Every structure is written in C-alpha cells, then in structure tokens.
Amino acid sequence: MSEFESKVVLVTGASSGIGAATAKGFSKHGALLSLTGRNEERLAQVADECKKLGAKDVLEVVGDVSKQDDMEKIIKETADKFGEMHVLVNNAGCSEWTLIENFELDKFDRCFNVNVRAVLYLTKLALPYLEKSKGCVVNVSSIASNMYCLPLNIIYTTSKAACDHLTKAAAFELAKNGIRVNAVNPGTVETDILLKVGISKEQNDEIFNQQANLHPLNERNVEVEEVVDAILFLASDKATMITGSCLKVDGGRGLTGQ
Template identity: 75%
Template sequence: MSEFASKVVVITGASSGIGAATAKELSKQGALLSLTGRNEERLAQVVDECKKLGAKDVIQVVGDVSKQEDLERIIKETADKFGEIHVLVNNAGLGLVVPIATFTLDQFDRCFNVNVRAALYLTKLALPYLEKTKGNIVNISSTGSTTYAFPGCCIYNGAKAACDHITKAAALELAKSGIRVNAVNPAGVETNFAVSAGLTEEQSKALYAQQAKLHPLNERNIKVEEVVDAILFLASDKATMITGSCLRVDGGRALTGQ
C-alpha cells in the first residue's frame, strides 16, 4: 500500500499540466484529493479521471488563487470535507512575457499574486492542519528563478526567485513544528504554460524546440511525469530529512548557465 493512501493532498492549478498529472498519480496511490483550478470544465474532467484511477475521494474547489477569498475557501472546504491536510502542493503558476518598457502594474501584481502570495498565504492557512499531521509543502518553482533569463521575463523570473526564497525561509521557520517545505524547479516542460503566458501556439513550439537543445542530458524537454516523480519524492517519507531544498529537474541545464 502506498504511503499516500488516505492522505489528504491539496493541489492548486490542478486543471492541467503538472498539477493534473500529480493528481492522477496520487489517485493511483489512493490519496484523498482537494483539487483547485479556475477552469471548472477542465477541473471536473481531472476529478473524474482521478476517481477512475483510484483516488479514495476527490473534491474540486473552483477558484482563482490570486483572490484572498478563494484561497480561504480552498482550505476551508478541504478541512470541512476531510478534517486534516497532509500535503500542500502549491502548483498554480502564471507565466508572463512582457518587456519592461510596456508592462503594467496590474500584470506585475497578478504574476506575483499567483506565483508568490498565493503559495505563502495557503501555507499560513494550512499551517494548523500541517502541524497536527507533521505534513509537508511542495512549491512548484522554475529553473528560471536562478539559472536563466529571457527578454520579457523579468517579472516572471523575479516571482520564481521569490518562490525559492520563501521556500527556504518557511522551511527554517516551520522546522520546529516538524513541517518540511521544499520546491521543485523544472526547466522546459511541454505543457500549455507558454501559451497561457501570452505566446502563440507557433511561438510556444519554437520556444520548446529551442529549450530542448539547452538540456545537455538527451537534449530534450522535461516530461511532466518526471516533474511529478520529484514532487512525490519530496512529499514522501523518503525525504524525511530534506527541507528547504529547491530540486532542479532540468536535464543539466543549470550547469550550462543558460
């Protein structure tokens, strides 16, 4: 039996990409899932798939993590349903490609609200439950936090750098409560993320083709399943003494400095 069987796992940004894939893998292991996303139709599809894959129980909380009331509702509805929380996966992210010369403060605020504020506030809200279960938190960051920068990615790179540092600061602060906090930092993963960041389908394909060449190991992009493996490792008892870590899943890209 998997160690995740009957454990309550909250996953934000669960309607697609890494979040959806993480939910499906945990379903196979019999977890209890609280899944959040903005797209109600896609989220419902993921919930149905999770039930078919063996999730012990699944609830969906449609909401926008940039909104305080939705963040509070995520934890409240999870606690009302399950009574406890063992793992919080702060996966919801927002890409943004916009030049410094033309960005707006609204764009800046939304990028930081989704990538940084939401993760920290959910950590606060989940804290009483994680203290009781000696649970843990996995934040989904990016190698863009430290390794590379692209023109137009100043705000996004800054947000992911902040994500890394709140991961480390939270890990130190919460260690006394027995709560571990880690991050997973993927390089290029082929999802719909680039399109959501404002690129066209054609631009997205070109970007992923370019990024693949920057991964020395096999010169290919990272598979979603490979990121999920890292998330589940950090959330598991196999990582009992790992906290404050930012685990790169990048095919060696950081070694090239690109």
C-alpha cells in the same frame, strides 16, 4: 499499502499541466484529493480521471488563488470535507512577458499574486492542519529562478526567485512545527502556460523546440511525469530529513547558464 493511502493532498492549479499530472500521480497511491483550479470543466475531467486511477475521494474546488476569498474557501472546503491535510502542493503558476520599457504594474501584480503571495497565504492557512499531521509543502518553482535572465521574462523569473527564497525561509521557520517545505525547479516542460499569455500555437511549438537542446541530458525537454516523480519523492517519507531544498529537474540545463 502506499504511504499516501488515504492521506489528504491539496493541489492547486490542478486543471491542467503539472498540477493535473500531480493529482493523477497521487491518485495512483490511493490519496484523498482536494483539487482546485479556475476552469470548472477541466477540473471535473481531471477529478474523474483521478477517481479511475485510484483516488479514494476527490473534492473539486473552483477558485482563483490570486483572490484572498477564494484561497480561504479552498482551505475551508478541504477541511470541512476531510478534516485534515497532509500535503500541500502549491503548483498554480502565472507567466507574464514584458520588456521593462513596457512594464505595467497589473502584470507584476498578477504574476506575484499567484507565484508568491498565494504560496505564502495558502501555507499560512494550511498550517494548523499540517502541524497536526506533521505534513509537508511542495512548491512548484522553476530553474528560471536563478539560472538565466531572458528578455521579456523579468517578472516571471523574479517571482520564481522569490518562491525559492520563500521556500527556504518557510522551511526554517516551520521546522520547529515538524513541517517540511521544499520546492521542485523544473527545466522546460511542455505545458499550455505560454498559450495562456497570448503566445500562438506556432510560436509555442517553436519555443519548445528551441529549448529542447538546452538540456544536456538527452537533449530533450523535461517530461511532466518526471516532475511529478520529484514532487512525490519530496512529499514522501523517503525525504524525511529534506527541507528547504529546491530540487532541479532540468536534465542539467542549470549547469549551462542558458
């Protein structure tokens, strides 16, 4: 029997990309899932796939983690349904592209509300349940947090640097509660995050093609399943003494500084 059998796992941003793949990964181990995302139709599709893959039960909570009321609803409905929580995966992410000369406060707020504020507040709300279960938190960050500075990317990269520091600070504070907090820092993963900020399909494909050879190992982008494997590892008993770590899954791209 898998160690995740009948364990309650909450995944944010579960309607697509890494979040959807993470939900499916835990499903294969018989977990009880609480999945949240903004797109009700896609969330329902992911939930159905998770049930087919072996999830013991799946709760769908439509919500926006940039909103306080929605975050509180997500935790409450999870607790009402399952009564406990063992793993919190803070995956929901936001990307904003802008030059400093075109910087707008609302873009900063949108990105930081999802990538930093929600991570901290959801961890706080989940704390009573994670303390009882001696559970763990896995945050989905990025190698952009400390590796490179690209034009247009100042808000996103700064938010991910904040996410990394938040991960370490939370790990230090919550160690006394028996709660582990770690992050995964993927290299380029081909998801739809750029399409959500107005990048065309052609531009999106061009960007991903250009990024591929920046990963020295195999000269390809990171596959979403490889990120999921890292998340599952950090949430597992194999990582019992790992906390405050930011695990790069980047095919060596962080070694290049690009």
